[in-house]
Structures are given as structure tokens and as C-alpha cells.
Amino acid sequence: MRAAQASTSEAPLIRVRGLENRFGQHVVHEDLELDLYPGEILGVVGGSGTGKSVLLRSIVGLLRPRAGRIEVFGEDLQSLSADARSRLERRFGVLFQRGALFTSLSLQENVALPLIEHAGLARADAEALARVKLALAGLPGEAAIKYPAELSGGMIKRAALARALALDPEALFLDEPTAGLDPIGAAAFDRLILTLRDALGLSVFLVTHDLDTLYTACDRVAVLSRKRVLVADRLDVVAATDDDWIHDYFHGPRGRAAQRAANPVEDP
Numbered sequence: 001m002r003a004a005q006a007s008t009s010e011a012p013l014i015r016v017r018g019l020e021n022r023f024g025q026h027v028v029h030e031d032l033e034l035d036l037y038p039g040e041i042l043g044v045v046g047g048s049g050t051g052k053s054v055l056l057r058s059i060v061g062l063l064r065p066r067a068g069r070i071e072v073f074g075e076d077l078q079s080l081s082a083d084a085r086s087r088l089e090r091r092f093g094v095l096f097q098r099g100a101l102f103t104s105l106s107l108q109e110n111v112a113l114p115l116i117e118h119a120g121l122a123r124a125d126a127e128a129l130a131r132v133k134l135a136l137a138g139l140p141g142e143a144a145i146k147y148p149a150e151l152s153g154g155m156i157k158r159a160a161l162a163r164a165l166a167l168d169p170e171a172l173f174l175d176e177p178t179a180g181l182d183p184i185g186a187a188a189f190d191r192l193i194l195t196l197r198d199a200l201g202l203s204v205f206l207v208t209h210d211l212d213t214l215y216t217a218c219d220r221v222a223v224l225s226r227k228r229v230l231v232a233d234r235l236d237v238v239a240a241t242d243d244d245w246i247h248d249y250f251h252g253p254r255g256r257a258a259q260r261a262a263n264p265v266e267d268p
């Protein structure tokens with residue numbers, strides 16, 4: 001397993017306390033607690049429908065929780081004015097599950113858009129910077145003028161990542177970034193996230209079902225279950241937690257294979 005980069009002794013970058021989310025009678029989160037520390041890659045896992053995406057959307061300000069407190073960079077999200085909130089939200093980069101690129105725009109136009117809208121750059125400057133971001137996300141130069149429909153799933157993810165990086169965020173939120181990628185593409189994406197975190201000092205909140213991602217990229221893992229975070233800790237601690245879902249997930253055939261791949265010499 002990789003060494004943890006984050007210092008959990010520092011003040012958290014994001015602090016969630018007493019979070020409650022519900023849709024009608026359906027309670028998704030109740031008294032949920034979670035921290036994201038500076039420089040860490042936090043993997044967020046849980047069964048389907050346990051509220052991983054809802055948690056992500058609450059933290060980035062796309063969903064107003066029913067109750068609770070979300071502190072981001074030391075500020076209480078709910079008590080900020082709309083302007084202050086919008087300034088704060090620009091310090092996040094978000095990669096949504098399906099990439100959410102504009103299909104009628106080329107990749108460089110997609111990535112340039114936040115630079116024009118939020119940073120006030122002229123189009124030519126924004127597109128030049130967009131090409132740098134696309135390269136940072138591992139795309140070849142000729143991809144810049146392509147349209148999303150012309151790209152593979154892996155390239156779309158990279159373009160969406162480039163857009164999430166457009167405004168030089170301090171924290172990156174990724175919703176199932178390797179879903180739909182083949183294993184080689186997924187492994188390359190995991191390495192890219194690690195490289196970017198190390199190079200740019202990002203803190204990363206990463207929703208995933210991908211066990212390989214947990215083993216190769218994450219410093220800590222948070223498990224969502226029964227409306228809250230059941231445990232958030234290093235992977236070995238989480239995997240040893242006494243809980244049926246955790247046991248099935250980490251110690252089933254896929255979990256064992258991911259662990260073997262991550263620790264080939266430790267396996268008998």
C-alpha cells in the first residue's frame with residue numbers, strides 16, 4: 001500500500017458535521033461526519049444509493065442540506081453570501097460522473113469556458129491556457145480541437161479533469177472517475193490523479209467503486225453505510241472493520257485481487 005501523504009494532525013480543509021439530507025421521506029444522510037485533510041486523497045465508498053454523490057454535491061454547494069454544518073477552507077458554507085460562496089466554490093474543481101462536457105464545443109473551448117466566465121480571460125488567452133490544462137491531464141496536443149463525440153471514454157475523463165483543473169483549484173472532487181474505463185485506462189487515470197496531487201498539492205475527494213483505485217491512489221478511505229460515515233481511516237484499518245458490507249467488499253474475490261495487485265510481495 002502507498003504511504004499516506006496527508007497529515008491528519010492539520011486542520012481539515014473540509015469539515016462536515018451533523019449532516020442531514022433527505023428527499024421527501026427518504027433520509028439519505030443523518031448526523032454524518034467527515035473530514036478532508038490538506039493534501040490527502042480520500043476515497044469515498046459505499047453500496048449503491050448510500051449517498052456518495054449526494055455528499056459530494058452537498059460539499060461543493062450544489063445541494064442544500066436539511067441540517068448540519070459544512071465548513072470549507074474554514075468557512076461555514078451555509079452562512080456565506082452568494083458572492084462569497086461563489087468565490088469559495090471556485091477553489092474546487094469537480095469532475096462529474098458523466099464528464100458533463102458541452103458536446104457542441106471543442107475540448108479547448110470546454111476548458112476555456114470557466115477561464116472566460118470566472119477568471120475574465122480573453123478567448124485567445126483562455127484557449128491557450130486550456131491547451132496547457134489538457135496537456136496536464138495527459139491529452140495529446142491534437143485533441144484540443146476535437147469534440148467530445150470524437151473521443152474515447154478515457155479521453156473524455158481526461159478532458160473533464162482538465163476542465164476541473166481550469167481555475168487552479170485547491171481541492172478536487174471526482175465522482176467515479178474510472179467508471180467505464182478499461183483496467184489499463186483506469187490504472188493510468190489513478191496514476192494521473194496521484195501525479196497531479198503530488199505536483200499541484202491538491203486535496204482530493206474521490207467517490208469510487210473501484211477497489212484498485214483505493215489500493216493505488218487513496219491515503220484514507222471513508223465508508224458510507226446506514227446514512228453516515230461508518231469509518232474513515234487508512235485502508236488496512238477500514239478493511240479490518242467489523243461490518244458485513246466492508247467484509248464482503250474488501251474480502252470478496254475482487255477485494256482480494258486488488259490487494260494482491262497492490263502488494264504482490266506481501267501475498268503468500
Ligand SMILES: Nc1ncnc2c1ncn2[C@@H]1O[C@H](COP(=O)(O)OP(=O)(O)OP(=O)(O)O)[C@@H](O)[C@H]1O
Pocket residue numbers: 023028046047048049050051052053054055
Ligand atoms: N435529486 C434527487 N431527488 C430524489 N432522490 C435523490 C436525488 N438525488 C439522489 N437521490 C437519492 O438519494 C440516494 C443517494 O443517491 P446517490 O446518487 O448519492 O447514491 P450513490 O451512493 O452515489 O450511488 P451510486 O454508487 O449508485 O452512484 C438514492 O436513493 C437516490 O435515489
